[in-house]
Amino acid sequence: MNDRLLLLRGTMPGIGMAVAEACSHRERLRRICSILSEIPGYDWVGFYTVDRPGGNRLVLGPFSGAPTEHVSIEFGRGICGRAAETMQTIMVGDVGAESNYLSCSPDVRSEIVVPVFFGCEFVGELDIDSHRPDGFSPDDRRFLEWVAEIAAPSVAGLVRGDDGG
Numbered sequence: 001m002n003d004r005l006l007l008l009r010g011t012m013p014g015i016g017m018a019v020a021e022a023c024s025h026r027e028r029l030r031r032i033c034s035i036l037s038e039i040p041g042y043d044w045v046g047f048y049t050v051d052r053p054g055g056n057r058l059v060l061g062p063f064s065g066a067p068t069e070h071v072s073i074e075f076g077r078g079i080c081g082r083a084a085e086t087m088q089t090i091m092v093g094d095v096g097a098e099s100n101y102l103s104c105s106p107d108v109r110s111e112i113v114v115p116v117f118f119g120c121e122f123v124g125e126l127d128i129d130s131h132r133p134d135g136f137s138p139d140d141r142r143f144l145e146w147v148a149e150i151a152a153p154s155v156a157g158l159v160r161g162d163d164g165g
C-alpha cells in the first residue's frame with residue numbers, strides 16, 4: 001500500500017468517531033473538515049448544502065480554511081454548481097484551464113467536488129481545493145466519496161433545518 005493511501009486510511013477512525021459524537025450536525029461536519037484539513041494538499045475543505053429540499057442553489061456550510069466569497073452558488077455555476085447539476089464527482093487537475101470556475105484564491109491549482117446523497121436525495125457536496133497541481137488521485141476520490149457517505153445524515157440534517165445531535 002502506498003504512503004498516501006496509508007495516510008488517508010489513518011484518518012478514517014477519527015472521522016468515524018466525529019460522526020458518532022453527540023453534538024449538532026454542524027459541529028460534526030466542522031470536525032470532519034478540521035480532520036481533513038490536516039491532510040497534506042487539502043488546503044481548503046468545506047461542505048455546501050442545497051438551500052432547501054429540492055432546491056437549486058448551494059449554500060456554504062462548515063468549512064476549514066480561508067473565508068470564501070462563494071457562499072451561495074447556483075446549480076451549473078463553477079465546479080460546485082456543475083457537480084450539483086450532474087450529481088457526479090468532479091476532479092479538476094488544473095483549475096487554470098477551466099472556463100466555468102469560481103476562484104477562491106490564486107493559490108488554488110486543483111479541486112475535487114464530491115456530491116453528498118442521503119438515500120437517493122442530493123443534499124450537498126464536499127469541496128476540497130489544493131495548492132498542488134493534480135492534487136487528487138483515484139485513492140483521494142474513493143476516500144472522499146466514503147467521507148461524503150458517512151457525512152450525509154448530517155448534511156441532510158442541515159438542509160432540513162434540524163441541527164439536532
Ligand code: SME
Binds near residue numbers: 104
Ligand atoms: N471553486 C469552486 C467555488 C468554491 S470554492 O472553491 C470554496 C467552484 O468553481 O465552484
